[in-house]
Amino acid sequence: MTFDIVQLCDINIDVIDGDRGKNYPHQDELLEAGHCLFLSAKNVTQNGFLFADNQFITQKKDELLNNGKLMRGDIVITTRGTVGNVAIYSDEVPYDNIRINSGMLIIRCGDKIDNYYLYQVLRSKWFYNQILSIQSGSAQPQLPKSHFLKMTIPMPNMNTQHKIAGVLSSIGNKISVNTAINENLEQQAQALYKAWFVDFEPFGGVMPDDWQIVPLDELCDSI
Incomplete structure (x- = not known):
């Protein structure tokens, strides 16, 4: 099966910059809680949104x-x-008001392209290789909007887009569940380590008399 390869500027999408005007939030206007989540680079990861x-x-x-x-x-x-x-603002995201910062773009799909299909294409290794080949900025890598719009994607018909998006979304959901389980286990392991070896909770908050703190090089050789 072959698909047409088209530039992003030729498909039914809007590509929207963040506000860069005089009202752009200063650091002292960013709060720990509030009305509108203001995205930072920490929130948009290789695996979608992260709200830690x-x-x-x-x-x-x-x-x-x-x-x-x-x-x-x-x-x-x-x-x-x-x-x-890349991340997608799905119904599962628990925030009703979100804005991007100036180092991001919003892609809003029209009725001729499935947004979940486009999301899967944009986060693919195939598309990322295009980014690596055209991103600008030696001190800080950048992907200008004009460059982004010149990039290409495979464009099947809508029915095929739905099928591809459905399969990949199902796999992605399973990966997300497994990732959440792993993160929870890691948090438990860190809490257990802290309880035993930092707070010494099993020993009344005091390090046992027969334990020692020694330099690592006394216990092993570095090669």
């Missing part, structure tokens, strides 16, 4: 900004620093 370290802006600041507000179904791609991380 969040920053927010007030409703007043949100209303002062123009471009960059997410709608459900939108795709986000990072375009500065760590370039090419």
